[in-house]
Amino acid sequence: MxxxxxxxxxxxxxxxxxxxxxxxxxxxxxxxxxxxxxxxxxxxxxxxxxxxxxxxxxxxxxxxxxxxxxxxxxxxxxxFQHEKGQVGKIARYAxxxxxxxxxxxxxxxxxxxxxxxxxxxxxxxxxxxxxxxxxxxxxxxxxxxxxxxxxxxxxxxxxxxxxxxxxxTAAFDADEPMEDFCGTCTACIDSCPTSAIVQPTVVDSTKCISYWTIETKGNVEFPLPIAEHLDGWLFGCDVCQDVCPWNRFETPTTEDRFLPRNDEVALYPTDILTLQPDQFVERFRHSPLKRPKLDGLKRTADYLVTPAKVMPSKDD
Ligand code: SF4
Ligand code: SF4
Structure with a gap:
C-alpha cells in the first residue's frame, strides 16, 4: 500500500x-x-x-x-426520532x-x-x-x-x-472535491422555522434556533421571531437536517456513546426549571448540554413552558 x-x-x-x-x-x-x-x-x-x-x-x-x-x-x-409535537427537543448530535x-x-x-x-x-x-x-x-x-x-x-x-x-507535515496524495448533489432541492431553506438560511449554504446565526439555544448566555432574551418559532426545541435544532432527503437512509453509528442518554431525545422543560446546580453538573457530565450552562437551559425551558411570554400584551 x-x-x-x-x-x-x-x-x-x-x-x-x-x-x-x-x-x-x-x-x-x-x-x-x-x-x-x-x-x-x-x-x-x-x-x-x-x-x-x-x-x-x-x-x-x-x-x-x-x-x-x-x-x-x-x-x-x-x-431514534422525536415524536411529533414533542416539546423540550434536543438536537441529535447532543x-x-x-x-x-x-x-x-x-x-x-x-x-x-x-x-x-x-x-x-x-x-x-x-x-x-x-x-x-x-x-x-x-x-x-x-x-x-x-x-x-x-x-x-x-x-x-x-x-x-x-x-x-x-x-x-506528511505529504499524502490529495483527493478531488465531491460533486454537489443538492440539485434543485430547497427543502432545508423552505422548512427552516426562522428563515435563517438566507441564501444557499449561508446561515445567519442570529436567526438560527441552534445559535440562540446553544451559544447565547442565560441572561440573553430571545428576539420575538425566535421565541415565537422555537417549535419545541430546548437545545439546538435539526429541522434543516431532518428534512434533507440525503438523511433518509442513514446507517446507525457503531459508537454506543452517541446513543441517547437514558433513552432521552427530549427533556421536560418543567424538569429543567427545577434542576439544581449540583444535579445539572451530575446529569450533564460529558454532555454537550453543558454548553449553555444551567441558566441558559432554564431560559430556553422558560420560553417553552410560557408561550405567553412571547405574546404581545393587549396594551401593545
Ligand atoms: S438549525 Fe433550525 S433554525 Fe438553524 S438554519 Fe437549520 S432549520 Fe433553521
Ligand atoms: S435539504 Fe439537503 S439536499 Fe435539499 S437543498 Fe438542503 S442540504 Fe441540499
Missing part, C-alpha cells in the same frame, strides 16, 4: 467512517466568503470566530511545514456523550498512525476547538459537499456526522 492508502486504512481502522485528504494550501476563496459572512454579522456574539484569520486562511500559520490536511467523519446517527470527549482520542490515534507511516512528520489535530475551517476543509478534500443548509453532506451518510481534521 502507498502511504496515502495506509493512512486512509488507519483512519477507518480507528473507527472513522470516512476520510479524505487535501493539500495544505491557503483557503483564499473560502476565506473571502467567511470574511463576508463575518462582516454581515451572521456570527452574532460568537466573537471567537473573528480571531486568528491568518490561521483560518492558511494552516501553515498553525504548522509551518504543513503539507496535507486529513479530514475525517464520524457518524453519530442513532435510530443525545449522547460530547464529541469533544469522544473524537479527540481517535484523532490522536490517527496522528500517531501518521507519525508511524511517515517517520519524522508532525501533526496537529482539531475538532471544532481552534482556528480551523473544518467544513471548508471537508469540501476541499472531497469528504463531502456543502449542502444548502450549510452542513457537509455525503450520499452514504447524509449530514449526521462530526468532522475532525489532522494537519500534518
Amino acid at each position: 502507498t502511504p496515502t492508502q495506509q493512512v486512509k486504512r488507519a483512519a477507518l481502522d480507528i473507527g472513522f467512517d470516512a476520510v479524505a485528504i487535501a493539500r495544505a494550501e491557503p483557503l483564499v476563496e473560502e476565506m473571502k466568503q467567511y470574511q463576508e459572512w463575518l462582516q454581515r454579522g451572521y456570527h452574532g456574539s460568537m466573537a471567537y470566530m473573528e480571531r486568528n484569520p491568518e490561521a483560518r486562511g492558511d494552516v501553515r500559520h498553525i504548522l509551518p511545514e504543513a503539507a496535507s490536511v486529513i479530514v475525517v467523519a464520524r457518524n453519530y446517527y442513532t435510530p 443525545w449522547g456523550d460530547d464529541y469533544h470527549v469522544v473524537i479527540p482520542p481517535m484523532l490522536d490515534a490517527l496522528s500517531s498512525a501518521v507519525a508511524e507511516i511517515v517517520p519524522g512528520s508532525t501533526s496537529r489535530r482539531y475538532i471544532d476547538t481552534g482556528p480551523v475551517l473544518e467544513r471548508q476543509w471537508a469540501v476541499r478534500s472531497g469528504l463531502g459537499w456543502q449542502g444548502k443548509n450549510g452542513n457537509i453532506l455525503r450520499r452514504d451518510m447524509g449530514s449526521w456526522f462530526f468532522i475532525g481534521v489532522v494537519i500534518t
